[in-house]
């Protein structure tokens with residue numbers, strides 16, 4: 001599972017920005033990341049909660065900004081503190097608030113190819129994410 005392989009390699013303060021249409025598979029990927037971070041128990045979709053925090057090897061902050069209306073709401077959630085903390089922050093629909101997420105991050109684009117087929121593109125924005133992608137390429141190679 002690709003998300004899990006990513007989660008196993010994340011470091012304190014890591015940021016994952018997830019993009020993809022409704023139903024593309026963002027939450028499934030996020031669940032894999034959580035598993036890779038050692039989160040036990042159910043990992044659901046934060047669509048209605050906006051944010052769910054889990055405990056794993058590192059704290060795991062799972063955001064879904066789909067229902068968020070404006071910048072102020074994002075501030076009120078304390079996004080800055082999460083981004084500055086030692087946990088891992090993963091954001092579904094990050095593009096809606098793209099200007100907030102200009103720091104180094106791993107960008108993940110999920111797309112639906114068919115009922116049971118998805119494509120996932122990973123891109124490193126910042127040198128610290130490059131080794132993660134290299135390792136995953138080697139695993140899959």
Ligand SMILES: Nc1ncnc2c1ncn2[C@@H]1O[C@H](COP(=O)(O)OP(=O)(O)OP(=O)(O)O)[C@@H](O)[C@H]1O
Pocket residue numbers: 020021022023024025026027028029045047092115116117118
């Ligand atoms: N890698 C995958 N292979 C096959 N099916 C998948 C995969 N990832 C997700 N799915 C299926 O796609 C559907 C939507 O997945 P998911 O909830 O992760 O999407 P999402 O992008 O988070 O949606 P939303 O935009 O509503 O938050 C689910 O039925 C899920 O089982």
Ligand SMILES: [Mg+2]
Pocket residue numbers: 026027028045047064092
């Ligand atoms: Mg989702």
